[in-house]
């Protein structure tokens with residue numbers, strides 16, 4: 001499964017600028033609203049200091065960070081769910097993603113502003129409402145079907161969700177139980193997806209919006225990307241894009257585990273928090289999942305302190321675990337088949 005993040009927002013807020021800065025891809029960036037029509041997609045490595053330290057234990061090994069995908073979605077405006085602007089098509093693209101990253105306009109120079117003013121709060125509300133309305137449309141169809149089938153299990157839950165959506169409450173704010181989340185998982189409701197807010201501005205000071213998670217000058221970030229590491233050092237500037245990637249990764253509610261592949265490859269893997277080691281094994285190779293016997297596990301920090309997996313074994317510091325073991329963030333794992 002790809003871990004995908006949808007970059008969403010009103011037209012001309014800097015979504016493609018962010019995408020290009022993050023992924024180093026050249027895409028259409030233009031002052032004309034609705035420049036992006038077909039989504040841009042690209043993968044980026046997740047910066048990880050723990051992986052860098054682990055890699056030093058086996059300097060010959062290939063280093064493979066975890067990967068996440070960003071999707072630059074077309075701009076949306078009020079009533080997009082009814083077809084306004086570019087309409088409905090972008091909503092399907094968000095459905096495929098696990099996280100929404102909304103870019104909010106904070107810069108106010110020269111470029112047409114579709115909203116007519118700088119107002120991050122209103123931009124956030126417009127997008128939220130569109131997600132909600134789209135969910136309501138989806139829900140109507142599901143309810144019709146379930147009513148026909150005289151479903152007893154899901155109907156009450158979906159009716160509760162519908163009532164809340166009608167009151168303007170997003171599914172992510174409903175505090176659903178795990179069991180309930182599981183029941184609606186396959187519908188991939190848009191307003192259930194976690195959301196992060198990024199203000200495109202050099203300073204957060206003129207805005208008092210506590211909901212804003214990140215504040216970056218995206219045009220500047222794109223320009224910084226043109227410089228080499230050496231030039232950046234000389235100029236005394238640095239990119240803040242790592243903060244965006246890390247914030248997204250953290251918001252996806254994952255843990256990271258590591259493998260050393262017999263010193264050949266030091267690799268970071270994302271796993272949903274709470275999943276067991278059999279799932280982790282399946283991520284590495286389907287054969288590992290099928291033929292899993294046991295696994296050897298040590299925390300990354302402890303491994304670094306000791307210096308090698310073999311030495312840790314001699315010292316009795318490696319845990320032997322079975323298939324139900326719940327993977328912990330920072331575990332270094334070796335699967336035995």
Ligand SMILES: Nc1nc2c(ncn2[C@@H]2O[C@H](COP(=O)(O)OP(=O)(O)OP(=O)(O)O)[C@@H](O)[C@H]2O)c(=O)[nH]1
Pocket residue numbers: 009010011012013014015016017018028029030031032033034035036037074075076107108109111200201217218219220
């Ligand atoms: N001054 C300034 N201009 C910016 C900034 N970020 C983006 N722009 C400009 O704003 C215009 C729109 O940027 P895009 O990245 O194409 O915006 P978008 O959100 O992808 O727009 P659509 O694809 O039309 O929805 C471009 O001319 C950018 O150069 C910024 O931080 N400051």
Ligand SMILES: [Mg+2]
Pocket residue numbers: 015016017028029035036072075
């Ligand atoms: Mg664009």
